[in-house]
Amino acid sequence: MELKEIAKEVRKDILLEVYEANSGHPGGSLSCADILTAIYFELLNDGDKVILSKGHASPALYAVLAEKGYFPKEDLKSFRKLGSNLQGHPSSKSTNGVDATSGSLGQGLSVANGIALSFKLDKKENYVYVILGDGEIQEGQVWEAAMSSSHYKLDNVIAFLDHNNLQIDGTNDEVMTVNPVDKKFEAFGWNVIEIDGHDFDEIISAVQKAKTQDKPTMILANTIKGKGVSFMENKVSWHGKAPNYEEYEEAIKCIENM
């Protein structure tokens, strides 16, 4: 299957999970669906690790992992339910294939750095991929970690910023300005590549470029919150809300017509 087709399946599964759970975060899951699809279906090598630092996008991670065969797709319907292996936010102890626990924002880049350091110590040629939200980088720890990545020359850290401009209380600019993100990371000693986060060629070529650098890379991925579902796109109200049956049906149609 082509990446585009896989991403469609992933998006449908995201909607299924959130609909079945009647809970969860569709907007930010749909915005990073293409990035995760590209990582797992094109870029990941044996031994590489992936951290979804914006853990509330767990439906996207679970959909990709199920598509990859880490657990039965049927499990997706149990998302967020008592007894499920699919917790509200990613838990490495609960879910096969989840490399790191996340959910409390701002912690994933530090964890990625630690894994990257262990690769260096063991002389492994592996990479750590970490996906951050644009609201998430308001957390101070992200900048502590950004300093560490470049201080320790962690060229094996490849970060994606899922830059959809929206967070719970409004746009980034309304809540707490994060731009210019590129200049901030550059000032912290990072290589920054700006891409369309829904264009697979751009995602893949950015990662290939990142691998030629001798410093950590931040791929500034411009995305659309709710991407693929017309009535969810760029609507902050769909940050953490489940669709009802009619909305779910409508959303699936939107994905099929993508």
Place this chain on the structure above:
Amino acid sequence: MKATRDSYGEALVKLGEKYKDIVVLDADLASATKTVEFKKAYPERFFDMGIAEQDMIGTAAGLSIGGKIPFASTFAVFATGRAYDQIRTSIAYPNLNVKIAATHAGITVGEDGATHQALEDISLMRSLPNMTVISPADDAETQCLLEEVVKYKGPVYIRLCRPATEDIYTNDFKFEIGKGIQHGNGTDATIIATGITVVEALKAKEELSRENINVRVLDIHTIKPIDKDLIIKAAKETQKIITVEDHNVIGGLGTAVADVLSEEYPKKIIKLGINDEFGKSGNWKELMDYYKITSKYIVEEVKK
């Protein structure tokens, strides 16, 4: 005479030779936490994370995911306070094999005062699922328990102190995580202590014995999982139970003992410690006296 933080520094160097997966992180306090000794011996396995405790804890989590045995060190107040959520989410919840060795716990930090005196670290750490909490009392106990900590797989909080204190045990003494040490068989009272107060409890025992008052001392070096059997046995066999700790009386050793006894063998407990207030600056010995956690006050309490 040695501070448990010095014992930690020495132990790390020895353990680092034997266990090649040990890595050490610090947050710009290596010379105070004594991880500097490890840094000198194995510079490639030492990471200074700068004054950034949250990042240090997260990085330690990542190193553990990569198969290493990280020891992350800073002062107890910063390790458990500043980076609490990082310990909770990135280490305890995923049950990662990270060791948090925090020095300068309690009011015995001394002159630096309240901002640097962790009086709630035991409370914070023992309420985290998966977390083991250790508070050794002297050099031998620290060194032996640290190797046990390395052999144990899972998150551990190790509470260490700043000032040098007297030796209690010989170097060949064997300690086990979760097994308290009973000193004496006295039945007049039991004094339960941990860390820096164990030596005070033993002094009190000595003084009391001169007046024919026979007490036993329990060194609870592991606050979680706590040695329930030893505590219940003491409650059954002795008249009085007194706990003494360099920590807030809320949530620390005294509370841990109360948790056990209230369920298994209800008995009144006298808790000596910091009575729900912040510390203050001063010489550490003066502070121990000010907060009434020395042998003198233990003796008074037993005699009451």
